[in-house]
Amino acid sequence: MRREKKDQILAVLPEKIRGILLNHGLDFEKIQEIRLREEQPLAVKKEGKEELFTHRVTKEELRETMEYVSNYSLYAYENELRQGFLTIEGGHRVGISGKIISEKEQIRNFQYITSINIRICHEITGCANKLFPVILEKGRLCHTMIISPPGGGKTTLLRDLVRQISDGNRWVEGRNVGVVDERSEIGGCYRGVPQNQLGMRTDILDNCPKAEGMMMLVRSMAPEVIAADEIGTAKDVEAIEYAMHCGATMLTTVHGSGMDEIREKPLVSNLVKERCFARYVVMKSGKHVGEIEGIYNERGEKLCI
Incomplete structure (x- = not known):
């Protein structure tokens, strides 16, 4: 059985960041993006507005997030990573940026990942x-x-x-x-x-x-x-x-x-x-x-x- 949206997102975040989001009582139905940038404040965009937290994201937290996102096997997702994103359970898209490894003018992989953007997927049944x-x-x-x-x-x-x-x-x-x-x-x-x-x-x-x-x-x-x-x-x-x-x-x-x-x-x-x-x-x-x-x-x- 598919997990709820909140659980799908929290499952790919490090423990400290999970705690911050839960302690602030954020409504995951209103969150559009969660951005993690190395040594920069945790940022959450909801209803078109950005909220910055005092917590600064660490390199270890970025690494841990990517391990969760890729089920501890980035190699298995190498083709998707070339496009700069992965899709996780629930259809949420995890975009990444950092230092690229290129070969013959083609992106081969990422050497370092320094930013992660989790875009929350929202379905609005009947909006059309x-x-x-x-x-x-x-x-x-x-x-x-x-x-x-x-x-x-x-x-x-x-x-x-x-x-x-x-x-x-x-x-x-x-x-x-x-x-x-x-x-x-x-x-x-x-x-x-x-x-x-x-x-x-x-x-x-x-x-x-x-x-x-x-x-x-x-x-x-x-x-x-x-x-x-x-x-x-x-x-x-x-x-x-x-x-x-x-x-x-x-x-x-x-x-x-x-x-x-x-x-x-x-x-x-x-x-x-x-x-x-x-x-x-x-x-x-x-x-x-x-x-x-x-x-x-x-x-x-x-x-x-």
């Missing part, structure tokens, strides 16, 4: 409800792009869209959904098993480059819908256009503050000019995590929600 009446046209699901600043809640919203489309709801019948989860944030796979709810008709490619993954799904799984997080490369755009031409409905996200910024972004701007997406969901910035500023059609006109 208000979108369905607007992203459907005559029963057809629209190609939809979610625009949000970092930490604005775009992945949480995308995840709930995937779950509801896969299982079906009062607006749409259940459909086959393919998810390309390059950074293990949508499904939060731990030992190959998604920790987040993605629905009964969802097939996921975990830790897979987006462009290659979208092409693979089209060729092998015949998805009716494809979801991918944070597009931005020329290959991503080509794969999106290919998937659309093959009849799959695209759900994707991109970093941005609004329609004006997206129109100016290289590569993504071409998708906007060509009106590839029929709906753009813009998330609010600042303290309004998870709130929607507006939904726009392919012409950039704001729709009522």
Whole structure:
């Protein structure tokens, strides 16, 4: 049986840091990040605000944390470490930084780890409800792009869209959904098993480059819908256009503050000019995590929600 969120996080932290967090009575449902930096104050981000503690993180505590995160075998997670993060039980993502070992301009491993960032995974079931009446046209699901600043809640919203489309709801019948989860944030796979709810008709490619993954799904799984997080490369755009031409409905996200910024972004701007997406969901910035500023059609006109 899966442990509660609080227990999942505390299990990978050194005893002293566990005690600090418990003594302060922190609500783990509101924590977004826990940052450990060598010889720097322990930092916790909750509801968009950072709290610094007097305790300074030691090198030994960083080492101990990585032992817990990797089940005492960093070597077994060498491939994931090359990307700068590991995913733990519950779908929480542990990012790392420090001194890199490189070979032929490729990252091979970390020699020293001096910073750890534990990003707490939060599922908000039903957060996509208000979108369905607007992203459907005559029963057809629209190609939809979610625009949000970092930490604005775009992945949480995308995840709930995937779950509801896969299982079906009062607006749409259940459909086959393919998810390309390059950074293990949508499904939060731990030992190959998604920790987040993605629905009964969802097939996921975990830790897979987006462009290659979208092409693979089209060729092998015949998805009716494809979801991918944070597009931005020329290959991503080509794969999106290919998937659309093959009849799959695209759900994707991109970093941005609004329609004006997206129109100016290289590569993504071409998708906007060509009106590839029929709906753009813009998330609010600042303290309004998870709130929607507006939904726009392919012409950039704001729709009522």
